[in-house]
Amino acid sequence: MSDIHERTRAALEVARERTCVLTDSVDDTDLTAQHSPLMSPLVWDLVHIGNQEEQWLVRKVGGRDAVRGDIDELYDAFRHARADRPALPLLDPAQARAYVRTVREKTWEVLDSTDFSGPLAREGFAFGMIAQHEQQHAETMLATHQLREGEPVLSAPTAPRVGGGLATDEVCIPAGEFTMGTSREPWALDNEKPAHPVDVPAFAIDTAPVTNQQYLEFIADGGYERPELWSDRGWKHRLEAGLAAPLFWEDDGCGTWWRRRFGLLDPIHLREPVVHVCYFEAEAYAKWAEKRLPTEAEWEKAARWDPVSNRSRRFPWGDADPDEAAANLGQRFLGPAVVGSYPAGASALGVHQLIGDVWEWTSSPFEPYPGFVAFPYREYSEVFFGGDYRVLRGGSFGTDQVACRGTFRNWDHPVRRQIFSGFRCARDVSGKGS
CATH class of the missing domain: 3.90.1580.10 (paralog of FGE (formylglycine-generating enzyme))
Structure with a gap:
C-alpha cells in the first residue's frame, strides 16, 4: 500500500467519523429540521457529502455507474438556497445513511484500484478534495449544532x-x-x-x-x-x-x-x-x-x-x-x-x-x-x-x-x-x- 493510498484513506476515514458524530448525535426530528434559515437541515448536508463523493470519486475517478444519479440536482448547492432545502423531497435519515454507506464502499473499491495518474487523481488530489469537502461541511454542521436549540448533544474536553x-x-x-x-x-x-x-x-x-x-x-x-x-x-x-x-x-x-x-x-x-x-x-x-x-x-x-x-x-x-x-x-x-x-x-x-x-x-x-x-x-x-x-x-x-x-x-x-x-x-x- 503506497503512502498516497494510506494518506487518502486516513483522511476520508477521519472525515466520515466526524460526520457520523455530528449526524448520529441527534434524533431524526433534529436531523431533518432546519435550525436556522442560514443553514441546511443536517440530513441535506449528509447526502450532499455522499453525492459529491459519488460524482467525483465513484463516477469520475473510478469510471463507475451512478449509485443515485436521480438525486444530483436535488443536492446541488447552487440550485437550491439553504432556506429552501427543507421543502425539497429529501432522502429520509435511513435512506441518507444507507446511501452514504454504499457510496463509501464503492469509493474504497476505486481507491484500491487507482494508480493516482492523470490530473484529477495525481497524488490523490480528488480524494483529498473530497476529504476536505466533507470536513468543510462538518464545520458547517457544527455551526448548525451551535444554532440548534435544546439539550446539549455534543461533548468534548x-x-x-x-x-x-x-x-x-x-x-x-x-x-x-x-x-x-x-x-x-x-x-x-x-x-x-x-x-x-x-x-x-x-x-x-x-x-x-x-x-x-x-x-x-x-x-x-x-x-x-x-x-x-x-x-x-x-x-x-x-x-x-x-x-x-x-x-x-x-x-x-x-x-x-x-x-x-x-x-x-x-x-x-x-x-x-x-x-x-x-x-x-x-x-x-x-x-x-x-x-x-x-x-x-x-x-x-x-x-x-x-x-x-x-x-x-x-x-x-x-x-x-x-x-x-x-x-x-x-x-x-x-x-x-x-x-x-x-x-x-x-x-x-x-x-x-x-x-x-x-x-x-x-x-x-x-x-x-x-x-x-x-x-x-x-x-x-x-x-x-x-x-x-x-x-x-x-x-x-x-x-x-x-x-x-x-x-x-x-x-x-x-x-x-x-x-x-x-x-x-x-x-x-x-x-x-x-
Missing part, C-alpha cells in the same frame, strides 16, 4: 484555559517581498494557486487574536453606539440587525456576560479569542483600537514568512503537519483556547495562534491570484470572485487539519457571524491606522 504570557502585544513585520500561495502543495485548492511574489510594506500585527476582554472594553466604551467607528455599510447593518454584542452573548444585567455554546450557558472567558463576530464588527473594533484589519497578504506573510531562510513555510511553525501542540483544530474542543496556549505553533516572527481557534477576518475581498486557473470545476472558487465577500484565514477549532494550511483561503459575506469567526488587528508601522 474543555479547551486550554491557562495560556502562557505573550512577550509583546504586537509584532513588527519588515517590508519586503515574500511568496504568497502555493504551487507545490498536492491537495491545495485552485484559489490557493499559484505561488507568486508579493511586496508588502512594513506593518505591525497583533501577537494574538482579539480576546473577549478586549472586545468587552469596546462594548463598554460605546462601540456599538458610535457611528463614527463603523463604515456606512457596517452602521446600516448594525442598525438593521440590532447588533449589540457578538452572536450568542447575553448580558444578565448584573455585570456578567454569558455565552451560549452548543446548548450550554457559560460565563464569558476573558482570555479566549472573541468568536461569532461579523466583518463589520471586527472593522469597527479595529478603528476603535486605532488600528485596522490586516490584508490577506499581510496575514499570510505574518504566518508563513521565515526571515532566516527568506522562504514561505507551509505553516507558521514550519513544514510539519499540525499536531495537538501546535494548534486547536479538528473539533477536539468545542471552543477556542485562551491566548498563549500554543507557543509551539507560533510563527517564525513570534505571532501566535494563526492556525486554529477562530477564523480571522481580513480586509481583502476574495479575488483570484495572478495566473489563476479553475480546477477541477469553476464553482469551487471562480464564481465567487468579485462578489461581496471578505477573506478569512487560519481556520477555527472546528476546522480539520486537512482543510487548513498557511495558504488556505476561506471567504464569506461581511454580515455573517454564525461561523466561528474572530479577528486580530494590524497597523501601519507609523502608528496610524488605515
